[in-house]
Amino acid sequence: MERHYCPAGYRSVLNLLDTQQAIKSLKDCFQQQLGAALNLTRVSAPLVVRRATGLNDDLSGTERKVTFDRLDAPGDEVQIVQSLAKWKRFALGQYGYPVGYGLYTDMNAIRRDEQTDNLHSIYVDQWDWEKVLARTDRTIAYLERTAERIHRAVLEAETVLHSRYPALQPRLPAQLTYITSEDLLALYPDLPPEKREQAFAREKRAIFVEKIGWPLSDGQPHGLRAPDYDDWSLNGDLIYYHPELDCALEISSMGIRVDASGMFTQLRHAGAVERLDLPFHRAIMEEKLPLTIGGGIGQSRLCMFLLRKAHIGEVQVSIWPEGVAEQLRRQGVLLL
Numbered sequence: 001m002e003r004h005y006c007p008a009g010y011r012s013v014l015n016l017l018d019t020q021q022a023i024k025s026l027k028d029c030f031q032q033q034l035g036a037a038l039n040l041t042r043v044s045a046p047l048v049v050r051r052a053t054g055l056n057d058d059l060s061g062t063e064r065k066v067t068f069d070r071l072d073a074p075g076d077e078v079q080i081v082q083s084l085a086k087w088k089r090f091a092l093g094q095y096g097y098p099v100g101y102g103l104y105t106d107m108n109a110i111r112r113d114e115q116t117d118n119l120h121s122i123y124v125d126q127w128d129w130e131k132v133l134a135r136t137d138r139t140i141a142y143l144e145r146t147a148e149r150i151h152r153a154v155l156e157a158e159t160v161l162h163s164r165y166p167a168l169q170p171r172l173p174a175q176l177t178y179i180t181s182e183d184l185l186a187l188y189p190d191l192p193p194e195k196r197e198q199a200f201a202r203e204k205r206a207i208f209v210e211k212i213g214w215p216l217s218d219g220q221p222h223g224l225r226a227p228d229y230d231d232w233s234l235n236g237d238l239i240y241y242h243p244e245l246d247c248a249l250e251i252s253s254m255g256i257r258v259d260a261s262g263m264f265t266q267l268r269h270a271g272a273v274e275r276l277d278l279p280f281h282r283a284i285m286e287e288k289l290p291l292t293i294g295g296g297i298g299q300s301r302l303c304m305f306l307l308r309k310a311h312i313g314e315v316q317v318s319i320w321p322e323g324v325a326e327q328l329r330r331q332g333v334l335l336l
Contacts, residue, residue: 003117004324006331013167013308023303029160033153045105048078054278057083063113080110085229088130093289102131118311121318130294138256147208151176177204180211181222193222197248201241210236227266230255244310254295260285
């Protein structure tokens with residue numbers, strides 16, 4: 001199958017103008033609900049960080065970052081962020097947030113090595129969020145309660161959109177279904193991770209897959225995770241079934257963050273202990289940063305899901321391979 005395609009019989013529910021207006025309605029509603037549900041306040045965030053700080057997200061560890069120096073500081077390399085997973089924890093400590101409270105921000109990133117398709121773009125927009133938690137809250141139960149509150153915020157946004165655009169009928173279940181990556185493997189031992197998620201999401205419609213990063217009983221991890229922010233035993237992905245593409249659509253990756261012990265263990269497993277010399281990593285090892293939980297919620301992904309779109313380019317402006325926009329236009333998919 002082509003990486004960029006129009007599903008058979010697809011037609012957008014909303015025209016271009018209604019789509020742009022609905023995007024604003026959705027974003028305004030959801031971020032208000034998210035802030036109230038998790039006790040978050042909005043802050044400003046960086047687009048670039050200095051390479052030497054170690055604050056940029058390494059994602060799976062293989063992606064090239066967009067790096068450059070500045071006219072007023074030759075040789076001082078800075079990077080466009082890939083996400084704000086580390087910066088947020090640093091900011092919580094700097095701003096002095098108490099336990100149970102946190103921040104969210106509009107994160108804009110460039111992932112130059114992203115393989116673009118209907119779901120992926122080199123331009124990434126998320127609500128990145130992070131909150132301080134007590135050591136006693138570093139549990140799966142706390143993680144699941146947080147995921148449930150995010151899901152409820154999505155349900156509220158879905159209801160608001162339906163009230164303004166009646167053709168967008170609600171289709172999410174009221175409750176999430178929780179499953180570990182190991183249990184998902186046991187259910188579908190002959191399928192790769194992505195297909196396991198698709199099969200389970202098709203059945204349950206809204207799922208939360210837990211414990212991603214460590215190798216499973218088949219010797220392979222369910223997915224790759226950077227070793228220095230999520231605790232691989234206390235993380236998960238919020239996934240919805242997307243009928244237009246018949247796929248499992250990851251809306252959010254989130255987790256309770258590593259403490260000093262967890263970060264050392266995961267860095268050693270990943271063969272990346274040299275990162276312990278970076279300022280961010282030293283601060284965690286010396287317990288100078290708060291214990292936190294956080295994640296990213298894809299803005300374009302959520303818009304794509306709730307507005308029934310078949311291509312992420314229908315809800316964001318980005319750069320696509322030569323000829324893709326024209327090919328999709330002929331098939332009835334209009335990219336912004």
